[in-house]
Amino acid sequence: MSLGGGGGGQQQLQQLAQEIEQIEEQIEAVENEIDGLQSEKTEIDEAIEAIDALETGSNVKVPLGGGAYVHAEVGDIDEVVVELGGDYAAERDQDGAIDTLETKKDTLDDRIDELRSDIAELETESEELEQQAQQMQQQQMQQMQQMQQQGDDDE
Helix, strand or coil: CCCHHHHHHHHHHHHHHHHHHHHHHHHHHHHCCCCCCCHHHHHHHHHHHHHHCCCCCCCEEEEEEEEEEEEEECCCCEEEEEEEEEEEEEEEEEEHHHHHHHHHHHHHHHHHHHHHHHHHHHHHHHHHHHHHHHHHHHHHHHHHHHHHHHHHHHH
């Protein structure tokens, strides 16, 4: 009566458990990335609202960093500087700035959709590994029961 096969099964189960844990960590990292992109979208929405509401001559508070602000007057609302990405920015008129920001939001939405698809794939892979682990555990239980029955029969 050899238990050598059981040890290998335990090792396979541990490997499956590690793979499942790695997938769960990947899912968590992707979810964190989605949260960051959602925050970026919220900031864009706030910027669009502000640009839309502002007029030439409006008084605003301009952040200087470190929680410090200075009051300023908008000289020309058709001179809005918008980040384009890759350390590039461009000056746009009011409508152009809003269009640029809407395009950035669309790009973020596309990336979020891709990431959600990645999560779905990872979850499917995790479920398959969990099923495989359950099958292995059931097989090991059956083998142990058979070994016990053989031991009882031998007595």
